[in-house]
Amino acid sequence: MTTLDDVLADLAVESEQLESWVAPLDDAQWATVTTPEGWTVAHQVGHLAWTDEASLAAVTHDPSFGEGMKAAAANPTGFVDDAAAQWAAKPAAELLEQWRAGRARLAEALRAVPEGEKVPWFGPPMSPTSMATARVMETWAHSHDVAEALDVAVPQTDRCRHVCHIGVRTRGFAYLVRGQEAPGVDVHVALTAPSGDVWTWGPADAPERVTGSGHDFALLATRRRHPDDVDVHAEGEHAAHWLTIVQAFAGLPGSDPKRLADR
Template identity: 40%
Template sequence: MNDAAPTVETIRADLIAEHDALDSIIADLEPEAWALATPSPRWSIADQIGHLTYFDWTAALAITDPDRFTALTGELMSTMSPDAAADAMDLATLGDYRAMSPDELLHAWRANRRVLSEASASLGDQDRVIWYGPSMGSKSFLTARLMEAWAHGQDIVDTLRQNKINAPERPDTDRIRHIAQLGFITHKWSYINRRLDAPSAPVYVALTSPSGATWDFGPDDAADTITGAAIDFCLVTTQRRHVDDTGLAVTGDVATAWMNIAQAFAGGATDGPAAGTL
């Protein structure tokens, strides 16, 4: 990667900018648009924002009051059951927000992301933050929040386009650098999360950023390679596009297998959209 290493402060600034970019898209939507189904199963546009609202709040809590966060997590997990985990999770995290009007939900999201912004200003580059799995380094923690805002925002953008609803465009920016790096470093996680053996062979990834710069990861003499637009790599690793629906050039069995199971986010193993879906 040819850019200077990110810091907590630069990632925080990019997170705030990503929130603002999504806000500009949804701020003036008609109430009925908030009820539209998105590519995420079971979720409307309102649910996408409700999800961000809940986890921006708990992220702030993890920074400012780890003990309370731990207690809240225990309460949340106690509502889960193997047979109804998805519905139970939705009820626990989205229930309050599903009762809100679009204006109330927009206000709640703005309030919670402001709380997160204020809490994250206290973080240093070497700090760690408790979370639902293992604790995370502060930079990885904020990168994950940025990835969530961008990925769930992509679901909203796709939904509005599919329904031919006019809304401000969300231009591609070099903020996705953080997401591209996260997509790369979660290569082995994508296998471990599926209880598969992660391959030992390296993959070289060379991406063209929205500004035209080149971002590269991994050894450049690796037999397996992935090249193309950074936006496409981010869409695949956040499971918003099937690799066949992008312009990525993927060479080698290891790289091909990875791009078909890539998952840059935590949680149980999930599959992205089938080819030709979006």
């Protein structure tokens, strides 16, 4: 069984890895564009730091979390971008220090949540372990954006299991957020970890299946790759459609990734 401490340890490693890539950058490199929408390296780190701060406010019941909820309701398509831009405007050294301190405070606060208590969030309330898992997923995804823009080779590790887990658990949400009706069909998911282990979800006798690389499924679930460009395979029409809409993160539908050949 995965514990909160297990997840927080993986989150620390993912965060430190990204920090090692961005800390040596000069101002021009911090302005490197990382996404089609124009987010820079600074936006990526700023977004992670801001989300840690929002998570800490939620865990500690700080009134600022309620204000954030109001801002999200008033500007559902832009409040995340606005926050990223605000944090990206900070000097790089200041941004890094705030991100480093913020994620340490969040880890401490998550460990202090009473047993059985849920943490409020922009979506459904979450357990501390689920919130930490979501932070791993976000850090993993945004690290890939930064690494690809800087031409850094991303090591494949079993930490992507956290991303895969959320991607599978949020299958119903992927339909809901797109105004589609989820089919009443179970899907068995069997993914091969970078270590060679096999991770499974869903009934073994389910009528439809998803198999392949865990790392690649995580790229799909974070909307970083098109289904044609990954080693992930579906058996059954519902499983195949799910791979086109799978989404591990909360909020509105993510952009449909372009095929690598079309980029």
